[in-house]
Amino acid sequence: MAGYAVRRLLAAIPTLLFVSFVTFGLVRLAPGDPVLIVLGGKRISPELLVQLREKFGLVGDPVSQYIAWLGRAVQFDFGESYKLKQEVGDLILARLDTTVELVALSVLLAILIGIPLGVLQARRRESPVDYAGSFLAFVGVSSPVYFTAIIGILVFAVWLGWLPAFGSGEDPVDQLRHLILPAVALALGMIALTSRMTRSAMLEVLASDFIEAARAKGLPERTILVKHALRNALIPVLTVISLQVGFLVVGTVLVESTMGLGGLGSLITDAIQNRDYPVIQASVLLLTVLFILINLLTDLLYAVIDPRIRYT
Amino acid sequence: MRLLSPWPRLMALSTMAIVATAALLPAAAVAQEPQMGGSIVAVIEGEPTSVDPAFDYDFVSGLATSSITEPLLKFCEGDTALCPNLATDWTVSEDGLTYTLTIREGVKFHDGTDMTVEDVVFSLNRVRDPELGSYVGWMLGNVADVTAPDDKTVVITMSQPDALLEYALASTAAHVVSKAFVESAGEDYGTPGVGSLGTGPFKFVEWVSGDHQTLARNDDYWDKANGGPYLDEITIKILPEPTTRVAGLDTGEIDYLVNNVPSDQYETVRSFDNVNLTFAPSFYGEWITFNTQLPPFDNVQVRQALNYATDKAGLRALYWPETPDTKATLVYPTMWTFEKEAWQAAWDELPAYDQDLEKARQLLDESGVADQLNGMTISYYESTPSMKGIAESFIDSMAQLGITIEANKTTYQENIAQQFGAHDDYDIFVGSWGSDFPDPSGNLRPNFGSENIVAGGANASAYSNPDVDALLQEQNTLTDKAERAKLLIEAQGIIAAESPLISVSNPGWPLATNKRVQGAEIGPLWYWGSLFKHVWVTE
Numbered sequence: 001m002a003g004y005a006v007r008r009l010l011a012a013i014p015t016l017l018f019v020s021f022v023t024f025g026l027v028r029l030a031p032g033d034p035v036l037i038v039l040g041g042k043r044i045s046p047e048l049l050v051q052l053r054e055k056f057g058l059v060g061d062p063v064s065q066y067i068a069w070l071g072r073a074v075q076f077d078f079g080e081s082y083k084l085k086q087e088v089g090d091l092i093l094a095r096l097d098t099t100v101e102l103v104a105l106s107v108l109l110a111i112l113i114g115i116p117l118g119v120l121q122a123r124r125r126e127s128p129v130d131y132a133g134s135f136l137a138f139v140g141v142s143s144p145v146y147f148t149a150i151i152g153i154l155v156f157a158v159w160l161g162w163l164p165a166f167g168s169g170e171d172p173v174d175q176l177r178h179l180i181l182p183a184v185a186l187a188l189g190m191i192a193l194t195s196r197m198t199r200s201a202m203l204e205v206l207a208s209d210f211i212e213a214a215r216a217k218g219l220p221e222r223t224i225l226v227k228h229a230l231r232n233a234l235i236p237v238l239t240v241i242s243l244q245v246g247f248l249v250v251g252t253v254l255v256e257s258t259m260g261l262g263g264l265g266s267l268i269t270d271a272i273q274n275r276d277y278p279v280i281q282a283s284v285l286l287l288t289v290l291f292i293l294i295n296l297l298t299d300l301l302y303a304v305i306d307p308r309i310r311y312t
Numbered sequence: 313m314r315l316l317s318p319w320p321r322l323m324a325l326s327t328m329a330i331v332a333t334a335a336l337l338p339a340a341a342v343a344q345e346p347q348m349g350g351s352i353v354a355v356i357e358g359e360p361t362s363v364d365p366a367f368d369y370d371f372v373s374g375l376a377t378s379s380i381t382e383p384l385l386k387f388c389e390g391d392t393a394l395c396p397n398l399a400t401d402w403t404v405s406e407d408g409l410t411y412t413l414t415i416r417e418g419v420k421f422h423d424g425t426d427m428t429v430e431d432v433v434f435s436l437n438r439v440r441d442p443e444l445g446s447y448v449g450w451m452l453g454n455v456a457d458v459t460a461p462d463d464k465t466v467v468i469t470m471s472q473p474d475a476l477l478e479y480a481l482a483s484t485a486a487h488v489v490s491k492a493f494v495e496s497a498g499e500d501y502g503t504p505g506v507g508s509l510g511t512g513p514f515k516f517v518e519w520v521s522g523d524h525q526t527l528a529r530n531d532d533y534w535d536k537a538n539g540g541p542y543l544d545e546i547t548i549k550i551l552p553e554p555t556t557r558v559a560g561l562d563t564g565e566i567d568y569l570v571n572n573v574p575s576d577q578y579e580t581v582r583s584f585d586n587v588n589l590t591f592a593p594s595f596y597g598e599w600i601t602f603n604t605q606l607p608p609f610d611n612v613q614v615r616q617a618l619n620y621a622t623d624k625a626g627l628r629a630l631y632w633p634e635t636p637d638t639k640a641t642l643v644y645p646t647m648w649t650f651e652k653e654a655w656q657a658a659w660d661e662l663p664a665y666d667q668d669l670e671k672a673r674q675l676l677d678e679s680g681v682a683d684q685l686n687g688m689t690i691s692y693y694e695s696t697p698s699m700k701g702i703a704e705s706f707i708d709s710m711a712q713l714g715i716t717i718e719a720n721k722t723t724y725q726e727n728i729a730q731q732f733g734a735h736d737d738y739d740i741f742v743g744s745w746g747s748d749f750p751d752p753s754g755n756l757r758p759n760f761g762s763e764n765i766v767a768g769g770a771n772a773s774a775y776s777n778p779d780v781d782a783l784l785q786e787q788n789t790l791t792d793k794a795e796r797a798k799l800l801i802e803a804q805g806i807i808a809a810e811s812p813l814i815s816v817s818n819p820g821w822p823l824a825t826n827k828r829v830q831g832a833e834i835g836p837l838w839y840w841g842s843l844f845k846h847v848w849v850t851e
Contacts, residue, residue: 032725032726032729033729033733036728036729036732036733036767036768037725037728037729039447039732039768040725040728040731040732045449045450045453045768046768047442048442048445048449048450049767049768051442051443051445052445055445083361084359084361084362085361085362085364085367085502085503086503086504086521087503090503090504090505090521091521091522094504094520094521094522094523095521095522098522098523146553150555150556153556153559154559157559157563157565158559158562158563161563164563164565165556165559165560165563165565166549166551166556166559166560166565167523167524167549167551167565168523257552257553258552258553258555258556259551259553259556260355260549260550260551260552260553260556261523262359262520262521262522262523262550263522266522266552267522270358270359273723273724273725274725275725
């Protein structure tokens with residue numbers, strides 16, 4: 001399995017090269033002039049325009065621009081943001097922990113609430129619990145995340161005063177308090193999806209012959225549910241969750257701007273809006289790496305869950 | 313537990329008695345004397361660009377930057393005049409080509425080193441250096457050289473006279489930075505990891521990128537005679553969403569919010585009993601314009617008709633109920649910083665183009681090209697709710713004239729490209745502009761000078777009138793304020809008659825503070841000065 005993992009990682013390198021090249025080209029083809037945007041609203045002299053174009057590396061043919069960028073990128077030097085005058089690497093690192101904490105907390109909530117909920121719904125199919133769970137799933141999926149966040153702020157910060165309205169907090173405990181509302185807002189949609197997925201996967205597995213056999217053998221219902229049925233149902237659920245995690249890294253952006261959290265989501269979307277090429281390129285690379293790693297991890301987890309799966 | 317000695321019990325009882333009495337005493341009248349100490353949380357809507365003053369030319373970077381470093385002069389008297397700051401005195405030669413400044417002695421940087429004329433010369437030359445690419449370098453565009461003939465004086469020589477130079481000396485273009493600090497920091501100067509070193513009322517403590525900036529009081533600040541600084545610490549947090557900013561004011565998590573109060577929630581903010589909402593006069597306004605070189609907008613009757621069609625009074629009543637009426641000019645009464653009487657007299661004569669649909673219809677008919685307007689678009693970017701409101705109101709007014717105008721909601725970058733590009737990729741455009749300086753020319757030259765039509769300029773009307781150009785250029789070379797006023801007023805008059813732009817409003821700058829915050833007052837140019845020097849808190 002280790003060899004498999006290593007081969008997967010090596011295969012990632014050409015992917016990264018390809019992605020970086022395509023991003024480089026696409027972003028320069030899009031309309032919008034990064035220099036004008038940086039200077040927007042400010043008086044400029046024609047000299048400054050030329051000056052900045054050179055500084056941003058926007059003169060000369062695209063291919064040599066790309067090669068120059070690549071040369072520095074492999075040394076982890078991603079240049080300086082056009083708009084924010086900070087090193088791109090520093091910008092990303094400063095925001096990485098907020099994003100990681102937010103995504104981890106949301107996924108944890110989704111797993112801890114979504115899976116048991118799905119199991120319960122499958123066990124008590126067509127019962128009030130099942131209908132209630134489905135209704136919650138419906139609300140969770142339909143409610144836009146920024147709307148949920150604002151309602152959360154209104155209820156828990158303004159009316160009840162239990163939680164802070166925005167920001168990220170100082171010490172670790174305070175930080176956790178600040179992350180509850182955004183994580184719940186993000187997790188709602190995921191809980192919905194996870195519980196639906198778990199429910200239908202469980203129903204399918206519970207209807208199979210080996211479950212009937214286990215029941216006939218007299219195994220306790222709890223053992224059947226968790227040790228046998230759930231384990232089989234987990235593969236599709238894991239797939240769904242891993243897809244969600246990938247999107248969540250940037251999907252946090254609406255919650256970030258609503259609640260004043262400095263994460264990768266707002267960095268990337270702002271960069272795209274501002275045609276901040278260095279940030280866009282570095283971020284896309286980072287996201288690609290992340291997606292590759294998540295995919296790899298998911299595939300490896302399949303092998304853990306289902307011993308029949310073997311990688312050579 | 314039984315006490316063996318009577319003294320502890322006696323102590324406890326008497327302490328309780330004292331505390332109880334104190335609690336029962338009526339609360340002392342709220343002390344109006346500023347108190348030292350305390351901290352506040354201020355909020356901005358996006359990540360600051362830098363704390364290097366050379367790159368501070370927006371509305372978010374300055375909260376930190378302008379309290380850390382300071383300019384040679386400062387705006388005072390409600391931001392309409394110039395006062396000494398790090399320069400105690402300044403004189404201009406007769407021909408306007410030499411500025412002599414006396415530099416204040418005994419000023420220290422936050423690390424204890426002395427501020428010298430070398431630092432001043434370094435700071436000004438640094439901003440002028442094209443290599444740096446400073447956003448405010450253009451303000452020193454007519455400067456030929458900066459030298460220090462002795463250790464108390466700095467001399468600025470000009471390549472040509474520039475009436476706006478003295479204002480530049482109160483902006484971030486003239487902030488004095490520490491030569492030693494900047495040279496050792498190199499490229500990283502002004503970034504979160506390094507920060508900035510200045511002489512200002514507050515010191516840079518930290519900047520966590522994407523999250524917040526922290527400043528601490530400078531106990532050795534040179535200007536404590538006029539009061540302040542009082543606060544121990546200021547935290548500036550980043551919060552892009554307007555509604556959450558309003559919520560934060562309500563919960564008390566936000567003590568200080570300038571400019572970024574959403575205009576459609578003023579009533580809500582006013583209703584919070586722990587918040588004060590005030591408005592300062594501004595040099596800023598919102599307007600509608602079109603490219604006056606492209607048909608049918610090249611026809612003056614069409615332009616005047618559109619001006620008569622717009623319901624400015626209605627918009628003002630909706631968004632800015634307490635602001636005064638506007639007239640067909642961008643030189644608002646707040647900008648009459650010299651020759652007030654002359655400007656007032658001119659104002660009385662200016663047309664207002666109050667909404668008059670009959671007149672609009674008549675002018676359109678006379679022009680004969682009204683049908684070209686059908687199907688045109690009005691572009692706007694919803695930076696504030698009023699921009700959208702202006703577009704919608706305009707569409708409505710035109711509909712009443714039987715003309716269909718479509719709305720074109722743009723993104724931020726499209727808006728920038730429209731307002732500062734070649735000015736030829738929109739039909740009708742909703743825009744805004746505010747002068748950097750307390751000088752009427754700041755709202756005329758950038759918007760109506762023909763040299764500003766090309767990309768990089770702000771002449772969104774593509775207005776080109778050689779008479780106006782001559783007037784605007786000439787007034788900039790003069791130092792006699794009465795003469796300048798004459799020329800500017802003449803230019804204003806021509807522009808008003810030609811109606812290249814529909815002036816809608818001159819809203820004030822909102823400032824929302826928690827009731828515990830005292831001494832917070834802002835002027836039209838709040839973004840150029842330290843907001844926090846006089847601020848103190850009652851608890």
